Every structure is written in C-alpha cells, then in structure tokens.
Amino acid sequence: MVDDIFRLHPVNASTTGSWVDWHYFFLVGMSLVISIGISVAIIILAFRYHRSRTPRHEPGFETNLKLELTWIIIPFFILMGIFVWSSIIFFHKRTPPVDSMEIYVVGKQWMWKIQHPGGRSEIDELHIPVDRPIRLKMTSEDVIHSFYVPAFRTKMDVVPGMYTTTWFEANRTGEYHLFCAEYCGTDHSGMIGRVVVMQPEEYSEWLRGGEMGVPPQAAGEALFERHRCNDCHVQDDEARCPSLVGLLGRQVRLSDGQVIVADEAYIRESILRPHEQIVAGYPSIMPSYEGQLNEEQIFQLIAYIKTLQPEDVDQVDVPLDEDLETQP
Numbered sequence: 001m002v003d004d005i006f007r008l009h010p011v012n013a014s015t016t017g018s019w020v021d022w023h024y025f026f027l028v029g030m031s032l033v034i035s036i037g038i039s040v041a042i043i044i045l046a047f048r049y050h051r052s053r054t055p056r057h058e059p060g061f062e063t064n065l066k067l068e069l070t071w072i073i074i075p076f077f078i079l080m081g082i083f084v085w086s087s088i089i090f091f092h093k094r095t096p097p098v099d100s101m102e103i104y105v106v107g108k109q110w111m112w113k114i115q116h117p118g119g120r121s122e123i124d125e126l127h128i129p130v131d132r133p134i135r136l137k138m139t140s141e142d143v144i145h146s147f148y149v150p151a152f153r154t155k156m157d158v159v160p161g162m163y164t165t166t167w168f169e170a171n172r173t174g175e176y177h178l179f180c181a182e183y184c185g186t187d188h189s190g191m192i193g194r195v196v197v198m199q200p201e202e203y204s205e206w207l208r209g210g211e212m213g214v215p216p217q218a219a220g221e222a223l224f225e226r227h228r229c230n231d232c233h234v235q236d237d238e239a240r241c242p243s244l245v246g247l248l249g250r251q252v253r254l255s256d257g258q259v260i261v262a263d264e265a266y267i268r269e270s271i272l273r274p275h276e277q278i279v280a281g282y283p284s285i286m287p288s289y290e291g292q293l294n295e296e297q298i299f300q301l302i303a304y305i306k307t308l309q310p311e312d313v314d315q316v317d318v319p320l321d322e323d324l325e326t327q328p
C-alpha cells in the first residue's frame with residue numbers, strides 16, 4: 001500500500017534496469033562503507049590522541065611505504081572496476097538491438113507526441129509490447145526536453161535540431177510514469193504521461209483500435225508529392241538530383257571530398273539546409289524547406305525514404321567511386 005504512494009526506489013520493468021540498480025547499490029554501499037569507516041576513525045583517533053593522553057609533541061614524521069602503496073593501489077583497482085562496469089552498461093544502453101521496433105517521439109512545450117510505425121499516434125502516452133526491444137528516435141520542436149521513464153532506468157535528452165536515440169525492453173506489463181526531466185518552461189512539471197506495457201496481442205489490438213492515422217511512410221509519400229520532391233528526385237539517368245533509392249545508411253561522397261553515412265540526421269539537414277552538404281557531382285539547386293515542415297513531417301519523409309529500396313539488388317553494392325564516375 002505505502003509502496004504505491006511513497007517509493008524510494010521505482011519498480012524495475014526493463015531488462016537492463018537491474019544492471020543499473022546493482023551498479024547504483026554498489027556505489028551507495030561503497031560510499032557508506034567509506035563514510036562510516038572515516039567517521040569511526042575520526043572519533044576513535046580524536047579520543048586516542050587527545051592532548052590529555054599524549055601531551056608530548058614529537059617533531060618530524062615517519063613514512064610507511066607499504067601503507068601508502070596499499071591506499072593507492074586498492075582504490076585504483078576499485079575505481080577502474082567501477083569505470084569498466086559502468087562503461088559496459090553505458091554502451092549496452094546506447095546500442096539498440098537491430099531487430100528493435102522504432103517509434104518516433106517529438107517533444108514540444110509541453111507534451112510528448114508519439115508516432116507508431118503502423119500509423120497510430122498518441123500524446124503523453126506510450127503503448128508498447130512487453131519483451132520486445134523498442135528504439136525511440138526523438139527530437140524537439142522547441143527547447144531541450146528529456147524523456148525519462150524511471151521504471152526502465154532510461155533518460156535521454158530530446159534536443160531541437162538533432163536526433164537522439166534510446167532503447168529499452170520492458171519485461172513487465174503495467175503502467176509506468178513518463179516524465180520530462182529537463183526544465184523546459186512554465187509547464188515543465190506538467191509534461192508527464194504514462195507508458196503502458198502490454199502483451200503483444202493486446203498491443204496489436206490497441207494498434208488497430210482507436211483513431212487510426214496514416215502510417216508515417218504513407219504520410220511521407222504524400223508530403224513527397226505535395227512538395228514536389230519527385231520532380232527532381234526521380235530514379236532516372238537524366239535526374240538532376242541524386243536518387244534517394246537505398247539512401248538511408250549508404251555512404252555518400254560530398255562535394256568537398258568528405259564521405260559521410262546518410263543517416264536520418266543527414267537527411268533532415270539536407271531537407272532543411274540543402275546547400276550545406278552537397279552530394280559530389282550535383283549542382284546545389286534544391287530549395288530549403290525550413291519553416292515549411294515540422295519535425296513530425298520530417299520523420300514521415302524519412303520513413304518514406306526508408307521504404308525506397310532498390311528492386312535490383314545489384315544496385316545496392318555499387319562501389320562508391322564507380323558510382324561517382326557514372327554521374328555528370
């Protein structure tokens with residue numbers, strides 16, 4: 001009962017939660033042992049060496065190499081152990097499994113807008129299936145927010161102008177708190193919601209029910225046509241612009257010789273500031289779409305571009321340099 005009202009420690013509902021917990025308990029435990037040890041030593045030594053007991057003041061001091069080495073070497077290994085241990089947790093939490101389900105999150109003063117791959121979207125609520133890795137791709141329309149689910153031991157900044165990613169795998173059904181953990185203005189404290197972890201069947205049912213929006217890739221295709229992107233980005237030898245087929249994740253050579261991987265952030269930049277990173281061999285003729293598209297629409301365009309895969313598998317593996325020679 002009291003548990004529901006007051007909890008020092010949130011429930012753990014994710015696969016990596018216990019890793020974080022053990023690390024946390026270890027740090028707290030070690031701090032306690034050291035603090036108590038030092039406090040007890042201070043009290044004992046204060047009595048033992050009180051002026052009344054040792055009135056003689058002896059000048060000079062002795063060194064004890066063994067003792068000094070002990071208090072250098074032991075803490076060194078303890079601290080390096082903490083470093084390695086926390087790094088393992090950090091990298092694991094930073095590397096989403098390849099088969100994870102991707103959900104888009106847009107933070108906005110003062111709400112969380114969430115878009116599921118099937119088309120359903122929601123505000124201040126996140127419904128997910130249990131036992132399935134979920135990857136969140138997040139950005140903000142205005143200021144920095146932070147997506148925080150204590151039960152998953154997950155907290156990640158949501159930053160305007162860039163994409164951040166986090167992942168988790170819930171291993172317990174139920175409802176959990178969702179917070180914004182970065183002060184973002186007047187109603188920051190009201191930027192809260194809940195995460196609902198459901199059985200996979202319930203989740204599919206939930207996906208089908210409710211108000212069904214257009215799937216992001218279909219909405220992206222409509223935007224692609226409405227903004228006449230297909231006037232230039234056609235799959236054609238005569239094309240004036242680079243083809244977008246199989247673009248996501250591919251290496252791209254830019255006009256300044258730099259080779260980059262075309263990820264979501266690159267595509268977003270190219271839509272908003274097309275003159276910054278020009279693909280080698282193409283003129284800089286694309287207009288900027290800054291101010292015409294919001295972050296959700298950019299997510300939809302990216303979801304659509306992701307679906308543009310070559311039918312002819314050979315096209316994917318064209319080496320970068322050969323690829324360039326065929327271009328004007």
Ligand code: CUA
Binds near residue numbers: 182183189191
């Ligand atoms: Cu959003 Cu605090």
